[in-house]
Amino acid sequence: MGASFILFVLMGIPLAFLLAKENLANKWLYEALVTLPLIFPPIAIGFLLLLLLGRNGWIGSYFHHININFIFDFKGLVIAGFISGLPLLVKPLQAAIELFPKAIREASYVSGKNSLQTFIWIVLPSIRPTVIAALLVASARALGEVGITLMLGGNIVGKTDTMSLAIYNAVFDGDYNLALILCAFLIVISIGIFFALNMMASAKRAL
Amino acid sequence: MIEIAIEKELLGSHGKMPLHVTLSIEDKSFVALSGQSGSGKTTLLRILAGLENARGTIRVDGEEWLNEKYMLAPQQRGIGFVFQDYALFPNMSVIENLLFVRQDKALAQHLLKLIEMDELAQRKPNTLSGGQKQRVSLCRAMMNHPKLLLMDEPLSALDPLMRTKLQHEILTLHKEFETTTIMVSHDPSEIYRLSNRVIVLNQGNVIQDGDAKSVLLKTQGSQKFSFEGELLDIIKVDVIYVAIVSIGQQIVEVVLDESEARELHVGSVVNISTKAFAPVIQTSKR
Numbered sequence: 418m419g420a421s422f423i424l425f426v427l428m429g430i431p432l433a434f435l436l437a438k439e440n441l442a443n444k445w446l447y448e449a450l451v452t453l454p455l456i457f458p459p460i461a462i463g464f465l466l467l468l469l470l471g472r473n474g475w476i477g478s479y480f481h482h483i484n485i486n487f488i489f490d491f492k493g494l495v496i497a498g499f500i501s502g503l504p505l506l507v508k509p510l511q512a513a514i515e516l517f518p519k520a521i522r523e524a525s526y527v528s529g530k531n532s533l534q535t536f537i538w539i540v541l542p543s544i545r546p547t548v549i550a551a552l553l554v555a556s557a558r559a560l561g562e563v564g565i566t567l568m569l570g571g572n573i574v575g576k577t578d579t580m581s582l583a584i585y586n587a588v589f590d591g592d593y594n595l596a597l598i599l600c601a602f603l604i605v606i607s608i609g610i611f612f613a614l615n616m617m618a619s620a621k622r623a624l
Numbered sequence: 625m626i627e628i629a630i631e632k633e634l635l636g637s638h639g640k641m642p643l644h645v646t647l648s649i650e651d652k653s654f655v656a657l658s659g660q661s662g663s664g665k666t667t668l669l670r671i672l673a674g675l676e677n678a679r680g681t682i683r684v685d686g687e688e689w690l691n692e693k694y695m696l697a698p699q700q701r702g703i704g705f706v707f708q709d710y711a712l713f714p715n716m717s718v719i720e721n722l723l724f725v726r727q728d729k730a731l732a733q734h735l736l737k738l739i740e741m742d743e744l745a746q747r748k749p750n751t752l753s754g755g756q757k758q759r760v761s762l763c764r765a766m767m768n769h770p771k772l773l774l775m776d777e778p779l780s781a782l783d784p785l786m787r788t789k790l791q792h793e794i795l796t797l798h799k800e801f802e803t804t805t806i807m808v809s810h811d812p813s814e815i816y817r818l819s820n821r822v823i824v825l826n827q828g829n830v831i832q833d834g835d836a837k838s839v840l841l842k843t844q845g846s847q848k849f850s851f852e853g854e855l856l857d858i859i860k861v862d863v864i865y866v867a868i869v870s871i872g873q874q875i876v877e878v879v880l881d882e883s884e885a886r887e888l889h890v891g892s893v894v895n896i897s898t899k900a901f902a903p904v905i906q907t908s909k910r
Contacts, residue, residue, distance in 0.1 A: 520711035523675050524761075526698045527705045528725040528768065538724065542715035 420491075421498035421559040425506050425552055428499075433510035434536050455504040459564025463497065467568050470496070493569035494577055498559030506555035513547040514540055550617050557610050560603075625651055626772065626804065630671055630680035630690070634664055634828060643667055643678075643828035649821075651685075652802045656809050656819035656836070663825040665808045669774050672806070673705050674698035684771060704765030704803070706775040710757040712749040718760050719745040725767035735763040738800070739793045755786035759793060766797060775807040779814065791817050812840050850897035858885050869894060 436447060454462055470477040470487040477487060487493045517540050525535040541548065563581050570577030574586060580603055587596040626649040634641045643664040649655055657665045670676040674689065675698055682690040689696045713721050718741065722732040736742040739759045749757055758778055765773055778794075779787045791814055798805060798818075809815050815822055815836050822839040824832035832839050853871035858880065860866075865885035867878045878896060880888070888894065 518709075518711065520707045520709060521713060523673075523698070524705065524707060524711040524764075525713070525724075526675070527673055527701070527703055528764070529699045529702075530724075531699060539713050539715060543713075545715075
């Protein structure tokens, strides 16, 4: 989840910036790709990614040459979390960026700043509550992701099992106590995120 | 010297409308741009700022800002732009708004002092009144030492008192920096007070161009004064008729005879003038 979070910041936010551009070519295609994990069944996405990123896959074979493997590895989990949470991050961010007043951006342009400077110094700080809320929701989604994780990670105990998969494994083994403890742990995290979101919402109202 | 010769197809209130403007503007002048809404004023301003494209040429001090093949980006034009709705950077304090344009603390403080805003330097825009916001916006536009200052109805959202105050401040800044300025405005008193040239646009074309007095004064020939107003009502009182006319912010009554009453239509724009009497002028009691 932590690694996915870093990917969200480093890739998700720039992606939202690009998608919010008015004159982006093939915008519908990128939007569809980003939104896909929200609609398409996770197991199916996991399988397609397995084909793509596997040792003989289209992308995976390149990385295999330089000794980087995604499948049945921690990196696979990170990618799974990232892809599942991406639409929940990008969509609200894109909307917030598009709704940001045009005149303020233009005021920055005539002040000599380009669109990237404007985005980093003005738009992003101004929509900060939305950015943090979207990051939290996307990370929570990454935490609970099972389908893609199962396909890419392979559910190897102690190596590529996430909290959710650990609960599945525990139940499968009949160890209900362990499953309950893990559930309690997830409940604590979820409540934490819920309260954080609530606080963000009230801070937004106070603005 | 600014030379403009541009053309652009606009979507006006009556369908498609060509904007066709050829102008040259002297250095250090203060030009008021007037005309009905939808006449192309704002578009002309935005084309000058580089925020919209057009066909034609714009040349500023021999530098090409726009020609057939090339359009200089707004970032490179070195202009100041004051928006109608302020457009301050909401995440930055007053002084940060100014310094974002250029890291020149001395100039920022000087500007804020000039318009008596130096005590509010650390405040965020959402804690300021409309008038205060627009003053910050004005200062921000001056931070670049602009070659050209463009203002799009900067005072139209403010109350009359604040408007007068800001007009004085705009004048103060214009005297100190001598920036060539183009301001869109509808307010005759504002245009008269600030500008030394008025350009009136209609349906995308320049229909009047001259000094404020010759463009704004409505009297003709030996008329002592003349007001334009809207005819609100015609009431019959005994044998005469009384027209109720709205002029500026006031309602006046004018006596009509029967033939005049028949010719005039309620809702139309009328001219009220007099020749015989010298008008009396006194300080208002309010």
